[in-house]
Amino acid sequence: MAVEPQQVRALIHGVFDLQRVLRCVAQEHKSSEVGSAEAGVLRMISEFGGRAVDIAEKLSVSAPVLSRHIAELHDRGLVTRRPDPEDRRAQLLELTETGKARLAEIEEARISLILELLEGWDEAEVESCAASIRRLTDTMRAKSHTLKGGSLDHTETTKEEELAAR
């Protein structure tokens, strides 16, 4: 039950090491046209569409950052903006046909690259690795939201502790 600090240390270093390798791989195979942040924008618009503010939230990015990426993608004809009929402040985002095609290219290139890099892995290994990473992400996202107010925000914990103490 007790997680050792040294284990967590190893996990942290492992994550940093992963990020370094990812940076190198991205650097070596960067597509000249669409940056990785913009690719993320295309992906989120493709998956969820809709209002810019929601896309920014899914990307965990501030509004100005998304605004610039959208402007850039719009200028290059990859994204359309149209006013939200229900809220004239907002705009609804969609991929153009070109945008869809470009996203598909990016995803295919990435998949074939990683497939090549993972040569020798089997289905179960990929699945379990993806599941580990997803679980880590989900845990951190959930907990970091509840801790957002700082360590003084113990409202919920206190209730649970009261129950547990009986």
Place this chain on the structure above:
Amino acid sequence: MAVEPQQVRALIHGVFDLQRVLRCVAQEHKSSEVGSAEAGVLRMISEFGGRAVDIAEKLSVSAPVLSRHIAELHDRGLVTRRPDPEDRRAQLLELTETGKARLAEIEEARISLILELLEGWDEAEVESCAASIRRLTDTMRAKSHTLKGGSLDHTETTKEEELAAR
């Protein structure tokens, strides 16, 4: 044996999602004094010490980037540089006592943060997550080195394919 493209796609998206959450967590808890890149430099000097070029290689960072970080850390009294007696072009890096103390603080803060975020995980889960991530990192690092020359460099693959074809 056959890894499905859709599995790899899920893994890729999972890794990007992880990076977003990590960025947010780092943003929320950033230490005002030492940036995350500099913290990496401190860690590598602490673990391996020695020549700057070797530290740069371990960090997968170009020489100018490391040079600036080292200059910054040196100015703040966290790192010492002394000429390599065996090669007067090179310099040997070490942490000062202050540097060691600062690195220890950073690591402790990170560990206690992640320990808190991983509340509810048990030892085995942390271990298996760290192992998955380490294995992914190692595979990508090894393969990306062998693929460095581009997709035209099929020398080794060809030999294996010849054998496999028989």
Place this chain on the structure above:
DNA sequence: TATTGTTATACTCTATAACTATA
């Protein structure tokens, strides 16, 4: 000639602050 390290410059991605328009 090749390597170690530095300086100059530029690129990518991000954030905060100040603003406009709408709710």
Place this chain on the structure above:
DNA sequence: TATAGTTATAGAGTATAACAATA
């Protein structure tokens, strides 16, 4: 007042190119 989006500005992190000193 609060929210959606934009623009201006700044900061962190990285890369390439050109250079100095040494091997």
